[in-house]
Amino acid sequence: MSDVVVNQQVVVVGSGIIGASVALACQDLGAEVTILDKGLLGGIASGNSFGWINASFAENQAYFDLRNEALERFRALDQRLSLENHMRWQGTLWWEDMGHDFAEQFQVLTKRGYPSKLLKYSEIETLEPHLREVPDQAILTTTEGAAQAKSVALAILDEVKRNGGTVRGCVPVTGIRQAAGRVSSVQTEVGELLCDVVVLATGAAAQSALIGLDWTLPMANNEGIILQTDPLPQVIQHVLMTPDVHFRQNLDGSFVAGQIFNGETNPNVSAIALASEIISRIQTKLRDIPKLRLAEVKIGIRPVPLDGMPVIGAVPGLVGAYTAIMHSGVTLGPFVGQLLASEILEGYASPLLKLFRPVRFA
Ligand SMILES: Cc1cc2nc3c(=O)[nH]c(=O)nc-3n(C[C@H](O)[C@H](O)[C@H](O)COP(=O)(O)OP(=O)(O)OC[C@H]3O[C@@H](n4cnc5c(N)ncnc54)[C@H](O)[C@@H]3O)c2cc1C
Structure with a gap:
């Protein structure tokens, strides 16, 4: 590993959870960081x-290893920034699939040594007493x-600012300039900013x-609906992954739910109509709870590289x-931020990222 290069000027484009995490990790390693969004x-x-932090689903071992380590790194970030108002480590109850697929999922998790337990009806009932539709197993x-x-991203950005970093919204980055064969500045709609390194977290x-920049990443982005309710008393204890809806409760008691897993929205069904239907599904699944009231509906676009896998480096x-x-x-943001910062500023290319390099789209 080479010596740390201090005072590199790093510009991060994008202030979501990825950009914020990369910026904080670069700052931790001595860089002067600017985040532009x-x-x-x-x-x-x-x-x-939906914000589920998990390593339950990973198409291959390398992706699992990345996600699994990411859980630990997120916990460390939680402790460092006291994120308790923005997140919970409540665990997950999963019974989205049944029969062969359920058995296979449990087998995969066990084989990977992932902390998971097969629960039967009575155990689920005890853990989630408000569940009316209790599955036979989860x-x-x-x-x-x-x-x-x-x-969480905003909390990280606050930390970056506290440590002397610059964070600016409403500044579109339009281009990158190079000199002597490497990045020399970013161009924005409000002027040019000199830098040694630019990180695209867009x-x-x-x-x-x-x-x-003669390179763009081919994407297969897809949509998903996320809804939030008014706060209720705490009635569910876990992230609940059921066959027709995923839902959980925030610390303030509001429910968050998501439904479209395959990324295909139906143009004939309005978001509000779909959200209302999802709410009534959740209401039916639970007993002895007040009426759920829809507070917010959002259609989000998942950033998905063409082959579905992360692109980092x-x-x-x-x-x-x-x-x-x-x-x-x-799930991956805080850990990916650290891996990328280490690569940029310490020259350490983690083997965990081997399968996830941008060069596969060169
Ligand atoms: C419906 C839905 C459900 C999801 N569920 C989960 C889940 O359960 N678990 C999980 O781990 N992940 C989940 N995800 C995925 C996760 O939310 C994203 O992977 C993550 O938020 C991506 O963060 P980001 O910082 O890369 O992107 P963003 O949060 O989109 O931030 C990118 C930023 O870049 C800025 N930007 C873009 N271009 C420029 C430019 N030229 N100049 C300046 N700024 C620019 C944008 O304005 C934006 O603010 C879900 C996503 C959706 C939509």
Whole structure:
């Protein structure tokens, strides 16, 4: 590992949970950081997310390893920034699939050594006494949690500012300039900013071109609906992943729910109509609770690189340019920020990122 290079000027484009995490980690390693966002601070997808922090679902071992370690790193960030108002580590009860798929999921988790327990009816009933539709079995994954990702991003941005970093919203970045074969500045709608390194954490906008950069990331973004209710007393204890709705309760008692898992919205059904239907599904699943009242409905766009996997590391063809684009960015954000900062400022290329490099889209 090479020596830490101090006082590198790092510009991070995007202030969602990924950009904020990268910036904080770069600052921790001695860089002077500036975060620029074309819109309001805290991100776009990060504000429309279900926010489930988990390693339950990973298509391959490398992706599982990344996600699994990410849970630990998120816990450390929680302790450092006292994020208790923005997140909970309540664990998950999962029974989205049944039969063979359920058995296979439990087998995969067990094989990977992931903390998970098969619960039967009576155990589920005890853990979730307000559940009316109790499944015969469910998988309990105890180390997981959920966050209001935009609030977490804003808390991280506050920390960056406290430590002397610059954070600016409403500054669209339009291009990157280079000199002597490497990044020298970013161009914005309000002027040019000199830098040694630029990190593109632009979420679903990753496929948009920037002047001076001959590379964009092909994306397969998709939509999902997220709704929030008015606060109720705390009645559910876990993130509940049921066959037709995912839901959880925030610390203030509001429910957060998501439904469209495959990314296809039905143009013939309005978001409000769908949200109302989801609410009544949740109401039916629970007993002895007050009426759920819809407070907010959001259609979010998941930033999904074309092959579905995270894209993290050096941008092909431009020294000093890096990127970090992914779905499951809530789970992965704090850890990915640390990995990327270490690579940029310490020259350490983590083997955990081997399969997730931008160069596969060169
Ligand atoms: C419906 C839904 C459910 C989800 N559920 C989960 C979940 O349960 N668990 C999980 O881990 N993840 C989940 N995700 C994914 C997760 O929310 C995202 O992966 C994560 O928020 C991405 O963060 P980000 O910082 O990359 O993007 P964003 O939060 O979108 O931030 C990107 C920022 O870049 C800015 N930007 C873009 N272009 C420019 C430019 N040219 N100049 C300046 N600024 C620019 C944008 O304004 C934006 O603020 C979900 C997402 C959605 C939509």
